[in-house]
Amino acid sequence: MTELTALRERVCLFARSLYDRGLTHGSTGNISVRTPDGGLLVTPTGSSFLTLDPARLSLFDGALRHVDGDAPTKEMPLHRAFYDTRSTAGAIVHLHAAHSVALSMMPDADTDDFLARLTPYPVMQLGKVKLLPYFMPGDPAIGDAIRGLAGRRTAVMLANHGPVVAGKDLDAAVYAMEELEAAAQLALMTRGLGPKGLTDADVTRLVRTFDVEWDA
Ligand SMILES: O=C(CO)COP(=O)(O)O
Numbered sequence: 363m364t365e366l367t368a369l370r371e372r373v374c375l376f377a378r379s380l381y382d383r384g385l386t387h388g389s390t391g392n393i394s395v396r397t398p399d400g401g402l403l404v405t406p407t408g409s410s411f412l413t414l415d416p417a418r419l420s421l422f423d424g425a426l427r428h429v430d431g432d433a434p435t436k437e438m439p440l441h442r443a444f445y446d447t448r449s450t451a452g453a454i455v456h457l458h459a460a461h462s463v464a465l466s467m468m469p470d471a472d473t474d475d476f477l478a479r480l481t482p483y484p485v486m487q488l489g490k491v492k493l494l495p496y497f498m499p500g501d502p503a504i505g506d507a508i509r510g511l512a513g514r515r516t517a518v519m520l521a522n523h524g525p526v527v528a529g530k531d532l533d534a535a536v537y538a539m540e541e542l543e544a545a546a547q548l549a550l551m552t553r554g555l556g557p558k559g560l561t562d563a564d565v566t567r568l569v570r571t572f573d574v575e576w577d578a
Pocket residue numbers: 389390391392405406407408409434435436437456457458499500
């Protein structure tokens with residue numbers, strides 16, 4: 363099996379797993395991943411994570427021209443913006459994950475630091491998550507907003523829509539996305555109950571120990 367064939371299957375495996383756990387639904391969500399030759403493998407627009415066909419994923423060459431497979435996600439501007447501003451990005455995952463979306467609509471949401479610091483892994487895998495305003499799905503302005511962050515954030519939350527996470531590879535992007543959604547769920551579960559979160563000293567230690575990119 364070639365590296366590209368294995369990557370096609372891994373995209374579909376993760377997509378199916380995310381779908382099966384209700385982390386996105388219907389034909390929502392999209393994934394892109396760098397190919398060994400510097401191109402991209404992207405989930406097709408209108409496709410469901412339940413039934414992705416590895417052979418029909420959209421393939422882009424190193425010059426990011428569409429060369430094979432179905433038409434790509436309409437969120438290409440968003441994916442491109444992350445790759446253009448974060449040289450370390452090897453994969454991008456976007457979902458319509460319910461707890462994150464619910465938290466994005468709270469009137470007191472912190473737009474610069476979306477997730478309360480309740481547990482260590484979101485700090486370690488996401489750093490600070492920026493809450494961006496609502497845009498229509500597919501609006502190129504989402505890409506402009508991500509470019510405006512100049513590569514300082516690994517994850518953004520699109521208000522009333524869904525999270526987007528960049529990772530060094532597909533596994534890292536998926537795991538970090540799972541942390542984002544789990545952290546949003548914990549924030550909602552403990553909302554109004556005065557949970558004892560991590561201290562600033564705990565966060566500083568995590569950032570230093572795990573070499574977290576921290577946009578102060
Ligand atoms: O989540 C989505 C839009 O934001 C899904 O769109 P696509 O089917 O074009 O990937």
